[in-house]
Structures are given as structure tokens and as C-alpha cells.
Amino acid sequence: xxxxxxxxxxxxxxxGAIASLNCTYSDRVSQSFxxxxxxxxxxxxxxxxxxSNGDKExxxxxxxxxKASQYVSLLIRDSQPSDSATYLCAVNPGGANxxxxxxxxxxxxxxx
Amino acid sequence: xxxxxxxxxxxxxxxGQSMTxxxxxxxxxxxxxxxxxxxxxxxxxxxxxxxxxxTDKGEVPNGYNVSRLNKREFSLRLESAAPSQTSVYFCATxxxxxxxxxxGPGTRLTVL
Numbered sequence: 001x002x003x004x005x006x007x008x009x010x011x012x013x014x015x016g017a018i019a020s021l022n023c024t025y026s027d028r029v030s031q032s033f034x035x036x037x038x039x040x041x042x043x044x045x046x047x048x049x050x051x052s053n054g055d056k057e058x059x060x061x062x063x064x065x066x067k068a069s070q071y072v073s074l075l076i077r078d079s080q081p082s083d084s085a086t087y088l089c090a091v092n093p094g095g096a097n098x099x100x101x102x103x104x105x106x107x108x109x110x111x112x
Numbered sequence: 113x114x115x116x117x118x119x120x121x122x123x124x125x126x127x128g129q130s131m132t133x134x135x136x137x138x139x140x141x142x143x144x145x146x147x148x149x150x151x152x153x154x155x156x157x158x159x160x161x162x163x164x165x166x167t168d169k170g171e172v173p174n175g176y177n178v179s180r181l182n183k184r185e186f187s188l189r190l191e192s193a194a195p196s197q198t199s200v201y202f203c204a205t206x207x208x209x210x211x212x213x214x215x216g217p218g219t220r221l222t223v224l
Contacts, residue, residue: 032211043202043215044155088154092211099145099170100213104154 002027004091006103014111019076023089023103026070033065033072034090038105044088048074079110114138116216118203124222125193133188133219135203143206144186145170145213146178148199155202161186193223 003026013019021035032051036044050056050063050072062075072091076083089103119134135144146158157170161180175197177189190197203216 034211043218045215046212049212090155099157099160100211102155104152 002091002093002101004089004101004103006087006089006106009106010109011106012109012111013079015079015081017079017110019079019083019108019110021074021076021087021089021106021108023072023074023091024070025072025089025091025101027091027093027101028067028070030067030070030091030093032092033063034092034100035061035063035072035074036088036090036102038086038088040085076108079108081110081112084108084110116203116205116214118201118216118219120219121217122220124224125190126224127194129193129223130189130191131193132190133201133203133221135186135188135216136184137203137205137214137216138184139205139207139214140183141205141207141214142183143208144180145204145206146176146186146188147202147204148172148197149202149218150199158188158201193221195223197221198223 005024007022035048037047038044048063050065056063060077064073086105086107088105090100116137142163145160147155159178161167164183179187201219204213206213
């Protein structure tokens with residue numbers, strides 16, 4: 001069974017710090033990788049996608065992918081209290097009927 | 113442009129009752145998905161539809177049925193609700209040729 005593992009939380013960081021969220025996946029042929037943010041009581045919203053090895057930056061967010069190690073991470077620089085949410089890692093193995101496998105999520109709390 | 117809508121937002125059922133959760137999208141997307149989200153379990157795929165007229169089972173299909181009524185609408189039916197089906201249900205859509213899934217606001221279902 002394809003698995004997506006996220007390091008156990010919750011994670012607490014002070015305002016202004018870098019938050020590092022990690023995710024590993026079991027299916028070596030996985031093609032695309034996503035980070036969703038979910039505020040309490042709300043639906044998941046996409047914040048980053050990454051398809052190639054290396055880093056991808058978008059504002060304060062950086063996604064890092066290492067396919068050899070089957071590892072994807074999300075860095076949040078200058079963390080703000082508004083970043084407090086649950087972050088879900090999702091992996092798509094590819095193929096005609098594209099389906100995502102989600103990790104269980106990690107809850108981030110940014111302390112003012 | 114509402115995106116993905118779900119009805120109802122909240123529902124309480126008694127064991128054995130039936131109900132249908134509705135999902136509609138105005139994004140002209142071919143693929144639609146039903147997930148359930150339980151505490152500590154992440155998002156799990158119940159059923160999906162790659163296109164109008166097709167449906168297929170996901171990870172946790174038992175106790176559910178689906179109908180892809182047309183391109184816009186994808187409904188999830190509980191024929192005989194059980195307490196184990198207490199959960200938050202999310203509908204999602206995906207456009208052709210892209211991996212990104214867009215989520216509706218969710219339905220919070222309680223089965224007593």
C-alpha cells in the first residue's frame with residue numbers, strides 16, 4: 001500500500017522563526033507532490049506543488065524534493081501566527097486516473 | 113463563480129438512516145472525488161470519478177455509493193448510516209492535464 005508519512009506533531013515555533021515540515025513517501029514512481037494548508041474547521045487549500053528534485057520557492061514558502069530519498073519538505077520562513085494550521089502532504093503516483101495519497105498532517109502553532 | 117459547493121454543511125443522522133451528500137462544481141473539471149477526514153487519519157479517498165459516467169472505488173468505499181449525475185455533480189449516498197461513518201466529508205475536483213485538486217467546504221456528518 002502506498003504510504004505518505006509526516007513527522008508527528010504538533011510543531012510549535014516562535015513568530016519569525018523557520019518552520020520545517022517533513023514528509024516521506026513509499027511509492028518510488030511518484031510523480032508530483034503537494035502541500036495543502038488546512039485551518040481548523042475549513043477545507044484544505046493548495047499552497048505548494050513540486051515536480052522536480054530541488055527547491056521551489058513561493059514567497060515565504062519553500063518546497064524541497066529529493067526523489068532518491070523519497071522525501072519532500074516545506075519550509076516556512078518568518079513564521080506568522082496566521083500560519084498556524086494543519087499542513088497536509090500529498091503525493092500523486094501519476095497515471096491516467098490521478099489520485100492523491102495524503103499524509104495524516106502535522107499541526108503547526110506559531111507563538112506570538 | 114462558486115468553485116466547489118457541498119450541501120448540507122452539517123447533518124445528524126440516526127443509525128440506519130440514509131442520506132445523500134451533494135457536490136457541484138462550476139470549474140468545468142472532469143475528475144471529482146469524495147474524501148472523508150477523521151481525527152488522526154488524514155484524508156482518505158472513498159470514491160472518485162474520472163469523467164462523467166464513470167466511477168471507481170477508492171481506499172474506503174464500504175458503506176457508500178456514488179452517482180456522477182453529469183459533469184457538474186457528484187453525489188455520495190449512505191444507504192444505512194453507521195456511527196463509524198461519523199466524519200467530515202470533502203468533495204474535490206481536478207481539471208484535465210493538471211494534478212491540483214480543489215476542495216469544497218465540507219459536510220460534517222454525525223451518526224448517532
